[in-house]
Amino acid sequence: MIRLECSSFAYDGGPVVLSGVDLAVEPGALVHVVGPSGSGKTTLARLLAGQTGAGNGAQFRGALTLGTDRLGFTGGPGDPRIDPAAWSSTVAYAAQRTEGQLSMMSATVAEEIAFGPANRGMPAGELRAAVQATAARLGLTDLLNRDPRRLSGGQLRRTIIAAAVVGNPRVLILDEPFQGLDADARAEVARTLEVLRAAGTALVICAPMLPGAAPGRSRVLALVSGRPVFDGTLGQARTAGLERYAIGTEGSAPDVLRDPRGWAAAAPASGFSVKAGGPLAELAGVSFSYRGEGTRGQAEVLRGVDLRVDPGDIVGLTGANGSGKSTLLQHLNGLLRASSGTVAVAGRPLGRRTATGRLAGAVGFLFQDTDQQLFERTVLREVAYGPAAAGAGREAAQGRARTALAAVGLGHAAGEHPYELGFVERRLVAFASLIASGPAVWVLDEPTAGLDLRGRNRVGELILGHAAAGGAVVLATHDGAFAGALCTRILELKDGRILSGGARRGAGGA
């Protein structure tokens, strides 16, 4: 069907990022390409999608076979060029980042799905039928008239997949289709993919971890540092000891050091001070409703929430999408202000006029969306931004930044541009930025989303270390295993209320 033989691939003048790969995808197959961040998954996905980088100075040595056509590449200027439009009619590709995946010319999901066939001149009647049929197959019929720029994460992924498969390609390549999605959205996307596979579309799914649930006969290709380290069935992969390559399984508990001395070593001396006695943060009777366009009336997102966060607490917030988790978190650092009730941070009540920026030293916030919180030219400047904004001198700020980077395991990346790093590293840079400001309270929105095994374990240890040192952590997560292993309290939010009181547990879930 399609076969990639890659003896070596390097981006413009760079080191070899993929080599020794021979991957043949049969019709109707399901292939999982797994590997930690930076292992060459995206490069492999792009090659399968026909993006050999010939015009951008990339050097690809190997061959691509589609059906009976074999294209050989030597890395020279005489290499064949692939027509992306023709290639994508057989091999469709959905890239990792969703932002660049919308044509930006469509006002509705229907037009977005129709974009490809319309460019190829499909007659209007057929076009409508194709869009309706694809939407019906993938459960998108209710979304057809929605603005694609205003969809939730799962809806957007499914729209992009629908736009990729509307021409009935025989293979679909997906680069981290579940990244940044919560459990419900994951399930939505997984159902979509199952529908496609049942209809005979071959799927190649690139992800940092082995899937938690998938047919045991599906194939797994594991990559580490651009080389294959395992090729077999999923059943075999589960017992092949891939953990030694930092390839875990979705939904498993994080493997954090149980020894508190290990946490202390992982936790940087972020230098926060805690006043003895009182809570670090407290919400009392907080209600909140969004105003303005897009909401009908004044739907209350939070209804009378009480939350007390003491030193040593690791509070996990769980609940379905729209239950108010992110909204609650944003009250802790003043990004949102309660409609009624009070919020106090470090013993001081938050007034209407307290600038959010002034709270950064007391409460650190990790957003769900990483890329929109990185804005400096180098990783070091990025992480030093917080301490510098709080008034530390340049030397002192950079010193704290280096400590924080070492704590997340990125001491070597200080001079790089944040955008040149992989997703997991960017996420850890955002984490280091939070740590460097030295806040006593860490507020984390989906801290483990999209992380690989190593990153997830590292974040777990940092959280435990921070709590052990007398800080507190409030995190919203859909990663039940992670919350179960770490949190001292787990609170379930539903319709803006805290459902379960959350019995206090020992740190580390003991």
Place this chain on the structure above:
Amino acid sequence: MPRRRVFNPLTELLAAALLVVLVLVVNTWQFSLAVLVAAVVPGVLLSGKPRQIALAIAVTAGPLLLSSFLLHGLFFPEGTTVLAEWGPARVTAEGLQFAALTGLRLAVFTGVLLTAALTVSIPELVSTLTHRGWNRRLVFVVGSAVGLLPHVAERARRITRAQQARGLVVGGSVPSRVRGLLMVSVPLVTGLLIDAAERTQLLEARGFSSPGPRTSYLPDTDTAGQRTARWLLAAGVLGFACAWYAVGAGR
């Protein structure tokens, strides 16, 4: 309440542009006033969002109108008929007339163009241009420019919030606001460039540069009558302009 659409967006945009041309050609305050009263004001009132458009007009044209009246009304060197005088400032009839002429013209321009721009349905426009077989890249520029704007605004807002959470204090003094703006622009532009690079590949893969005719998901709302009307309107205005200048030159 959305406005009931009467004409195809292309017809509406052309009518707006021709109206502006007419006002420029005729160039008398009486004609500008007539267009304002007979076309612009009803247009704004019937647009379905009169408040939004009125606000946009006030924000863009307001300061210009005010300064024009102060400048020409009080200091018009060619003015001879003095109505009032305070030191160096003289209110002259000619000055007021000139101010009325430029002010009315400006009001017509902003009124016509803003009403057209704020009410036009971009998807319908893009679909019409596709159906009419216009250049694909031009259509993309029209469509994506408008499609990107809300996206960019939302992104800028998220970046600002992330920066505030990291200790950026926005507000108060002007330098602080300028600094805040600069801080937002770097990640905003970087992110948009990365998106653009990825989008280029996506567009290629989805046949954006494929040769041959294209189709559109939206039905063609243009009619043969409107197409004829557009040609007639354009020809009519052109003919009128030529005649107007010829008569003016002969006088």
